[in-house]
Amino acid sequence: MSQTVGPAACQGDSFGYEAPGSLEELAAILRSEAGGERTPLFLAGGTDLWVDLRSGKKQANLVIDLKQLPELSGVREREDETGLGALLPIHSLESLPALGREGQALREAASALGSYQVRNRATLGGNLGNGAPTADMAAALIALDAVLELWRPDGSGRRVAVTDFWRGAGKTCLGPQEVICRVWLPRRVGWSSAFLKQGPRRAMDIAIVNAAVSLKTVKGVIADARVALGGAGATPLRPVGAEAALVGQKPSMAIFRRAGELAAEVSDPRGSGRASREYRLSLIPVLTERALTLAAERLTSQDDKKVARVK
């Protein structure tokens, strides 16, 4: 399938496009470019990259298309985790059974991204690679304790907790030659999760704020919780104070409201064309509280089912 023209085919002052068919081929291209004039940019669905190149927000002289790399594709199941290929189209995540009950937040985040056409084209890895603090997959993956599997041309892979991925506005921990291969989600039996998004329009728009949460209860008491926010700062945030306030409590409106307030306290959103800082700050507690309520309802309905089965 691969139709790579060697890098030599793109000379001097011209722009190139490569489409390696394996990680070995990719490594060879990157090695031959190392120290050269061209800075390669990786391409997945292109729904961010082509738009940014056209608008001039980004410049490139070599685009390396990752779409033909089998190592980045499909879903891999292990006993204790599920590995989502970086190339999975967002649309395929909307109804992915492998996400299980506990992965509902990721399904909801996928359904909330862009349009049908964009979801067909946009990929999971691209949503992260772009580095935006409002990326819809970002908050959901934080709430689900995701771990990213990264690849470098020298073959030295590493695993990075998704919370360590963002390093400031638009910045990620990815080295210039580093690729996201797979997103691993630990199996979290008994957890429930939820994702909510507020954008300027009901559909087809980047979030003003999004919130993803997950909860686990033991005997009616919250045993563990995750809260994640997008659009609340320069990077996606995990307000651990809000999580700590939940643990040991029974799910209630009051405690969810408190968690929302604590989440807002550590948020530092900016004002932008999409929304003012003040509007974001007033959305954060509301979305957090509602997402927690939704996740708690889902726990209850899971428990109800268990009780029903026991009877």
Added chain:
Amino acid sequence: MPEASLWGEKAATKRRVTITVNEIPYTYTLPVDLRLADFLRECLNLKSVKLGCGAGDCGACTVLLDGRATPSCIVMAVEAHGKSVLTLEGAERDRLIRALQVAFIEKGAVQCGFCTSGMILTLAALLRENRRPTKEDIKRALAGNLCRCTGYQRIINAALAVVSDGL
């Protein structure tokens, strides 16, 4: 050939690609920054593909790429190498798309017509995934297809008519 290199004044390299469009394979040597929409319109003269916003927002350039509704303004032609593309011109033999065209006419879902090909191809992709979409499903699928004439109601009605005909 369309103007302006995507990435500024430097020339783009070229690649040889084979793309099947409306069931006919075409082999061309194309600049790597040529958009799929430009290839279809300018090289193959398929003018049903409309270029609106050029940024994936409006849906006018929607084509089916390996069956999936795709914004052809933010896909380069080289990315379609080895794949198959369907535009409205290729719909002659497609019963579902014919049915959508007829329903659009009967329900008055076409006014200026600029959004129509994208609307029909998007709906065809939806109906292939889900034979019985609800009105909500239809609205959600069309969220990325802008129409400034009809107010959408007639378009949705046309889609619902095809759904209830159970094609």
